[in-house]
Amino acid sequence: MKVLLVFAHPEPRSLNGSLRDVAIRELEVQGHEVRVSDLYADNWKSEIDRPDFPSLDDKTPFQPSRASKAAFAAGQLTEDVKAEHEKLLWADTLILQFPLWWYTMPAILKGWVDRVYAYGFAYGVGEHSDAHWGDRFGEGTFKGKRAMLIVTTGGWQEHYSARGVNGPIDDLLFPINHGILYYPGYDVLPPFVAYRVDRIDEASFDRLAENLRERMRTLSTTPPIPYRRQNGGDYLIPSLELRPGVGEPAATGFALHVDRRDAAE
Numbered sequence: 001m002k003v004l005l006v007f008a009h010p011e012p013r014s015l016n017g018s019l020r021d022v023a024i025r026e027l028e029v030q031g032h033e034v035r036v037s038d039l040y041a042d043n044w045k046s047e048i049d050r051p052d053f054p055s056l057d058d059k060t061p062f063q064p065s066r067a068s069k070a071a072f073a074a075g076q077l078t079e080d081v082k083a084e085h086e087k088l089l090w091a092d093t094l095i096l097q098f099p100l101w102w103y104t105m106p107a108i109l110k111g112w113v114d115r116v117y118a119y120g121f122a123y124g125v126g127e128h129s130d131a132h133w134g135d136r137f138g139e140g141t142f143k144g145k146r147a148m149l150i151v152t153t154g155g156w157q158e159h160y161s162a163r164g165v166n167g168p169i170d171d172l173l174f175p176i177n178h179g180i181l182y183y184p185g186y187d188v189l190p191p192f193v194a195y196r197v198d199r200i201d202e203a204s205f206d207r208l209a210e211n212l213r214e215r216m217r218t219l220s221t222t223p224p225i226p227y228r229r230q231n232g233g234d235y236l237i238p239s240l241e242l243r244p245g246v247g248e249p250a251a252t253g254f255a256l257h258v259d260r261r262d263a264a265e
Ligand SMILES: Cc1cc2nc3c(=O)[nH]c(=O)nc-3n(C[C@H](O)[C@H](O)[C@H](O)COP(=O)(O)OP(=O)(O)OC[C@H]3O[C@@H](n4cnc5c(N)ncnc54)[C@H](O)[C@@H]3O)c2cc1C
Pocket: 009, 013, 014, 015, 016, 017, 018, 099, 100, 101, 102, 103, 104, 152, 153, 154, 155, 156, 197, 198, 199, 200, 201, 202, 205
């Protein structure tokens, strides 16, 4: 497999840095090719702004998605963004790795998504009409590829459990897993989450590292989260609401968009 790991931690000697090295080593031992986008080391520019679109004339108000669409279509995105597109198209598996900061990804990684996910590349793909609302949520540019998150948290696993004060981890990561990875077509694997990591000893690190190696060994065989496909029949189009009767009657919110029928059989 060809794996792109996008790494968002400012310190290579951090726990995240060590876990990244563990993951890369195991992937290479398994014979996979690995490329890394190390956002802090590369001094990645995180904000999308007018200088991203030099061909936009000064009189035109800056409308990010319109500018993105035109620049992508004309091959005029900036070189740093084009380089990430080449890596994403090369990879058959994408890993995003980051520490959980304020319940989500660090700003630099969000900015990577904002700038790299161009209109026509990651969104605005496929027919958009009242009968077909784009190729997305299970379809799109990355259909057939896999993706997963590697995340570390200061909070305990219990804090992120179904009744934990932070909210369930699957809910917190839903906007990333479903909204950023599934949206442009990736099959999204369950995340690797390392909890309560701020003060760990060597034995805990060794356990974490072994669990991560196991996830890297099973990258191509781990079943993805069974999100419902937008164009698979479960949703009304164009309202994009689940059809009446689809899903567990008691389910609400994010959980409704995971199809647990196979698991229940
Ligand atoms: C701005 C900000 C917001 C945050 N928001 C949240 C939040 O919303 N929710 C939440 O749960 N947490 C939050 N945190 C905590 C954060 O998620 C953790 O601090 C982070 O995940 C720890 O990862 P790290 O790589 O920075 O660890 P580090 O600080 O680098 O290391 C953690 C521990 O691992 C040890 N270690 C590192 N490398 C090794 C190695 N090779 N072998 C053995 N031991 C090693 C270190 O000695 C240390 O004890 C936040 C932190 C910040 C700074």
